[in-house]
Amino acid sequence: MWRDYLGPDARIIGVDVDPNCRAMTEHGFEIWIGDQADPAFWDGFKAAVPSVDVVLDDGGHTMRQQLVTFDALFPIVSNGGLYIVEDTHTSYFPGHGGGPPGHPGTWMARVKDLIDQMHAWYHAPIDRADQVMAATMIPSITVFDSLVAIEKRRRSPPLTLARGQGGHRKNPPAMDYIAMRRALRVPDGGV
Ligand SMILES: C[S@@+](CC[C@H](N)C(=O)[O-])C[C@H]1O[C@@H](n2cnc3c(N)ncnc32)[C@H](O)[C@@H]1O
Structure with missing residues (x-):
């Protein structure tokens, strides 16, 4: 079924604890027993x-x-x-x-x-x-x-752009996106 659905080029790997599943390799699948x-x-x-x-x-x-x-x-x-x-x-x-x-x-x-x-x-x-x-x-x-x-x-971390005054309420302290972006090494200015 998966070969039919995913096509001939798909690499399909099966994992099962039952050694009988090795028989499925006949159908072009890679089988791992474990x-x-x-x-x-x-x-x-x-x-x-x-x-x-x-x-x-x-x-x-x-x-x-x-x-x-x-x-x-x-x-x-x-x-x-x-x-x-x-x-x-x-x-x-x-x-x-x-x-x-x-x-x-x-x-x-x-x-x-x-x-x-x-x-x-x-x-x-x-x-x-x-x-x-x-x-x-x-x-x-x-x-x-x-x-x-x-x-x-x-x-990317969310980026907040606030315009005007009083139109955007910040929820401290978690919403310090700039600190988060730096901690996660996202370049400044990127989205
Ligand atoms: C619900 S059947 C699904 C089989 C297969 N996915 C299918 O759709 O035909 C569950 C399978 O999980 C295997 N299984 C059970 N315990 C396992 C384990 N600890 N590690 C790997 N496979 C396990 C069984 O041998 C069984 O073939």
Whole structure:
């Protein structure tokens, strides 16, 4: 299906813990056998595959699997790429490590945190690595019922231009864009 959809030139890499999936190499896919919940597995994967355009996580759907995979692979998604997680309702299933809304350590809890961090310009001094990543590299997070799609594309910090007097209320201290732009080494005057 993916070959048909993406075309003959697409490099399609499958990852599964089940060794029987090696049979799929017959169809022109690259297959890696390993545990998506194991960071060491991803270290080996990334040594061979340093960049990907799209990730579709349709694996075991446990919280640890989804979170370890995101932490390993989102950094190697290319600029302009997409990270998709399927069956995200498992965040609410105790059997997968989930729980009711507010349960800590779920994939959906991470998504809610990412939504806050992509808005870090407006509420935080951006001094944590995850805030820098989300604020500068995530322009959109689309949440469907049971599926989340996270766009990765380099963003510039917001630039405020105020004209006249009293027409623009600054919200200190987080809105000090100029300090943020300098901290993130965005050239003055650029957008
Ligand atoms: C819902 S199926 C989806 C399979 C495939 N994405 C598809 O659409 O046909 C889940 C797959 O995740 C694999 N899986 C389960 N736990 C895993 C793990 N820890 N690491 C990697 N793959 C795992 C299973 O072997 C199974 O093939």
